[in-house]
Amino acid sequence: MAVLARCPDSQFPLLEAPPIPKPLIPPRVVESGQCEALRNLRASLEASIATKLTSGSELVRAVARQRREEILPTTIAPLDALLGGGLARGKMTEIAGRGTRFSIVIATLAASTSIGEAAALIDAGDSFDPQLAESAGVELQRLLWVRPRTMKETVTAAEMIGATGFQLVIIDMGSRRPPGRRVPDATWVRLARVAESHGATILVSAPYALTGTTSEAMILAHAPRPRWLGRGNAPRVLAGIETRLKLEKHRRLRPGQSTTVFFQCEEAVGCQLSAVGSMVIPRADTRQPRATAKAS
């Protein structure tokens, strides 16, 4: 038995042209937020003067926008060149690998605290040396040192500190991969949101990639090579360690570029570096980035 039913109007006929959809009601015009008095004042002034007129709320918004858009330089020139000037504020950046990650962490702390910002180091490996950090230029008075024991404590502390208003939060996972479970990926999403909403710069330093797609940029530090002063039977002195940094991922820059940085031992700072056989001078990679697929 067949049951009769009306053909629903939502089905598109195959042989006829589809009906032209009715235009929706246009959205309401969003006001710019300017008050009437300011608009009248601007209208009454000459154009050259009116363009220079700024209200208090506009000034505050501009300062906040400028702070979010600016970057925090690590003051390591090759690394800053790789990252397009430094670490992006309000974003999460990751450094992974077996290279000199901790030296980059210390240099970033020195850069942030030297401009008067409050910084926090979440030292999961409990390997921070305050004496060395002070020698490297870190203002210890502006540094909050947190020593968690577990991965869960580490990410919890990072979220809390990021939401407090610290301009720089560094998570250092130590030199070994933490045994046991990895933290859920949602943790890094939350952390990235904390950075974005509070304008904090979050730097994650781990022996392996942790943050996945949530970070703004990912640097791979690899191929560390110790350099020694002295040859043959002469007494040796550790001059430093050079390492290779590769931009694995960046949301605004083309990845794949690499560079070499050299960190010097404090004892060897006064030594003649030319005595070292193949000392590498910090420089950017000479390879040109590949042309992008599109015309731009």
Place this chain on the structure above:
Amino acid sequence: MTRLACFYVPMFVLAARLRSEPDLLNEAVGIVEGSGNNAHIVAATRRARKKGIQPGLSLSQARALLPKLIARGRDSECERTAQEALLEVAETFSPRVEDSGEGLVFLDVTGMERHFADDELTTDPDSRQPTADSPNPELRLARAAIRACDVISLPARVGIAGSKLAARVAAELPKSPTVVAPGEEATFLAPLPLTRLSPELEAAAMLQRFGLSSIGDLARLPESEIASRLGEVGRELHWAARGIDPRPLMPRPLPPEFREGMELEWPLVALEPFLFIANAALDRLSKRMEIQGFACKRLEFTLTLDPDGYDARGIDLPAPTRDVKTMLTLMRLDLEKTPPGAPVVGFSFVAHPDRPRRAQLSLFGPSAVSPEKLATTIAKLISILGDGRVGMPMTVDGHLPERYAINVFSPPSPPDIRRTPARARGLLAVRTFRPPIPIEVTTREAEGDDVQIASIRSLAEAVSDSRPPTPNSRNRIEVGTKIDIAGTVRICSGPWRIEEGWWADRPDIREYWDVELERGGVYRVFRGGATEWFVDARYEM
């Protein structure tokens, strides 16, 4: 001319109880004093009074009139804290405050009315309406006082006059606030009934039997005649009737701490109900400290246990804070860690005040961290991680590289204008092992007396976490465990000698080497004694 204000809380016993239990505000509540057959009503809410519940009724009589009457015993702790709160509100209006007990406070407001001369200072939009009495600054002061008392949930009445007696009588009038003009005390008192003078004195009732109904009638009589009939009491009453009060204001010293507490109706055996009540008490404590411009530096709490005994504890806050959530979290953690072991029938909180941290924000320099938020965050972090795990790192004088100290984090204010970051020195960082890892070393002879290291091997898997295990430790992922160091040495550099404490019997003498292993990794190795070898750091690789 001295001007005194009086804060008076009618039915103070009931008001103090309702302040601690605001849910009962619209219920028929009676405050009971005594126990057993002696239990009688001392105060009742308006809803109960409408049903005929009056002070003096026994509890059984009151129950007969109103079976659903909520009876609460007198709580000395509630009354004491309510009185302290009232005094603290008074201290926001004047530094000279006298505590007269039981919801009665006098304060010297001479000259204070100048702070209330402008309508803009008042926050109540109703008081900005042009009325007949709006030009009077003292009236505005009194209204502001009533609003301040409302904030701490005490329905106070306020009277202002030239003497304590006139101010008290003015405050007791139902239409509040009442301001008696300077020199008009006698005129103000004259039409009032004699019982307003001193209701507790029998002399007033006797004078009424003499045919004197108002205070003015008494004031018109000769003082000597009254004194000859009623004695010294009569003389004082006559002075009072003429508006003369020789008693000076006796200001109280500022209290060094803030207290809140409560006696519970029944013993609490679970944590959550206790924290629910504690939250309200801490909220009151926080508001009181806010009125005075203080924050809590140390919180002490005493639990009264059933059937007897006390449990006293203290929490040191890392920075002064008024955040109730933080204090409650710390209290919860402390109680979870070591439960009191018996039901709780009462509690008392004592907050030691300190000035909260202040920071001036800058438009052009780096933004400063809010001191209030910072204090809360640090307190929470310490509660999670433990003492000595959060703070500002500090260097310590000495030659041993593993030395460090950790202090309270209190960052200086950021500069007004953003500075250019200092150029990095590019120093190689080392990862310090705490504690140093004991190793086994194979050495080879070198030129002279020096020793060169041929190979190293860690004796045991080092565990950086020295915290004792807890019930939740099975859920933790330990960080930095299983440090296994072993291998043949490719390059060895050293030794460098360090000596510390040469004046002691056993000076700390160490010899340091930097070694690079064939398999990779550069370590800092030291020999502490004749045969004890350790690795205390790894050059970052």
